[in-house]
Amino acid sequence: MAVVLGLSSVFALLGLKRPQLSRYILLMLVVLVCFSAMLIKGNQGYNLAWAFICPPLSIFLLGYRRGAVISGLYLAMVVGLMVAQGDSWQATQWHGGALANIIMIYLGLFAFACHYEASRRSSHEHLREANAKLALLAIQDDLTGLYNRRYIEDLLLNSEQESIFVAMVDIDDFKSINDRYGHPVGDEVLKQTAHILQDVVAEEGIVGRWGGEEFIIVHYADQPSVFVNLLEALVQQVRQRSNQYGPSVTISVGGSTYYKQFHKASLHHVDHALYDAKESGKNDYRIVRHAYHGDLLL
Numbered sequence: 001m002a003v004v005l006g007l008s009s010v011f012a013l014l015g016l017k018r019p020q021l022s023r024y025i026l027l028m029l030v031v032l033v034c035f036s037a038m039l040i041k042g043n044q045g046y047n048l049a050w051a052f053i054c055p056p057l058s059i060f061l062l063g064y065r066r067g068a069v070i071s072g073l074y075l076a077m078v079v080g081l082m083v084a085q086g087d088s089w090q091a092t093q094w095h096g097g098a099l100a101n102i103i104m105i106y107l108g109l110f111a112f113a114c115h116y117e118a119s120r121r122s123s124h125e126h127l128r129e130a131n132a133k134l135a136l137l138a139i140q141d142d143l144t145g146l147y148n149r150r151y152i153e154d155l156l157l158n159s160e161q162e163s164i165f166v167a168m169v170d171i172d173d174f175k176s177i178n179d180r181y182g183h184p185v186g187d188e189v190l191k192q193t194a195h196i197l198q199d200v201v202a203e204e205g206i207v208g209r210w211g212g213e214e215f216i217i218v219h220y221a222d223q224p225s226v227f228v229n230l231l232e233a234l235v236q237q238v239r240q241r242s243n244q245y246g247p248s249v250t251i252s253v254g255g256s257t258y259y260k261q262f263h264k265a266s267l268h269h270v271d272h273a274l275y276d277a278k279e280s281g282k283n284d285y286r287i288v289r290h291a292y293h294g295d296l297l298l
């Protein structure tokens with residue numbers, strides 16, 4: 001029986017990759033061994049010391065809460081066994097030293113289990129915090145704090161929304177801002193522009209950094225006219241508010257409807273609209289209207 005339980009525990013851990021199940025089986029194995037020892041040898045010698053093995057071990061394996069429940073159940077079973085077997089056990093001599101040894105061993109094991117559990121919890125917490133930071137880094141642009149391109153593309157591809165509009169925003173003549181004022185000022189302009197865009201879009205959509213001096217906006221408007229108003233407001237607000245913080249900045253914006261089954265084609269249309277806005281003198285927006293017929297984007 002012990003061998004079967006031992007093998008099952010290893011199988012649950014390595015084969016099924018279920019460590020929790022493996023720990024429970026291991027505990028059953030220990031309980032079985034302890035009870036067998038107490039049943040076979042009764043209360044002779046240090047035999048009852050076996051009774052102390054399970055509680056610290058259960059905390060070690062299952063943590064404070066579940067370990068305490070298992071320990072309680074186990075000790076109740078030990079008391080039951082003592083009551084049932086008490087008559088057949090021989091009276092033994094009182095041995096204070098032996099009892100002191102057993103208590104010391106028990107306390108040592110218990111302290112070790114608690115220490116292990118506390119350090120396991122603390123490293124688990126550190127790991128959880130590090131994972132949360134990593135998850136944020138994976139979707140966030142360092143400089144502006146906006147969502148990054150990967151996040152926005154995932155968002156578009158997994159969107160359930162029927163009607164989505166997408167806009168691409170590009171800061172006009174950004175290279176000359178860098179050349180004239182230096183890169184740190186250029187970075188500041190990117191941050192401030194991101195802030196203004198986010199402020200204007202507010203709860204109606206999501207702003208991300210597409211790369212370089214380009215931003216992307218996902219807008220959940222139910223009417224094209226609402227989207228057009230947004231593009232107009234973006235161009236106007238950046239023009240009016242940018243010089244409060246530094247060099248005066250204008251943007252060009254291209255917008256279009258987005259269909260997730262035509263992800264690349266939709267983004268290409270948006271890019272085309274942006275190109276039109278740049279070609280026709282910048283500081284303005286353009287929209288590409290296209291229709292979706294069956295499996296064709298026109």
Ligand SMILES: Nc1nc2c(ncn2[C@@H]2O[C@H](COP(=O)(O)OP(=O)(O)OP(=O)(O)O)[C@@H](O)[C@H]2O)c(=O)[nH]1
Binds near residue numbers: 143174183278
């Ligand atoms: N400061 C700063 N500059 C960046 C960053 N990313 C890209 N750039 C700069 O952005 C500039 C983009 O220049 P261009 O692609 O020529 O575009 P532009 O000058 O805005 O010209 P138009 O698009 O025609 O208006 C390049 O000089 C890049 O070095 C960044 O994170 N920080």
